[in-house]
Amino acid sequence: MPKVLIVDDSRLVRLTIKTILDRAEGFEVVGEAENGREGVDLARELNPDVVTLDIEMPVMNGIECLRRLRILSPAKVIVLSSLTHPASPKAVEARLVGADAVIGKPSGSVSRDVDASGGSLLIDTINRLMDEQDAARGASA
DSSP: OOEEEOOSSOHHHHHHHHHHHHHHHHEEEEEESSSHHHHHHHHHHHOSSSSHHHOOOOOOOOHHHHHHHHOOOOOOOEEETTOOOOTHHHHHHHHHHHEEEEEEESSSSSSSOOOIHHHHHHHHHHHHHHHHHHHHHHHHH
16 A cells, blocks of 8 residues: 655645545555655655655745655655646656656646546556556566
């Protein structure tokens, strides 16, 4: 069961992501952080398999958080942000820094329809990343 850490400054988005994962079953939300600094600290403490990460946050933004996560954690990182449409500069930067996947929030930073539009995409993305990780482990064994 993949352990997931949710990092987003919007309480509504954190709740929506948690609800999506709870409803899908087979995922364990091990923590929530409202900024990048908390996200880094919790990733170090909780050792999640997957981190969902917003870009625009107070204290430490998602790009800096991602840079630090790449150093300290093997977790798969899914950037989930209103600023990350496929060809946007932030999406490109996130991929260059090491994001494993980038998903755009459909309606802005406090998206009320992440659930409707992104729920299945988020679940499918997590499952794909976990399958790829399992296949890589099997190939190296």
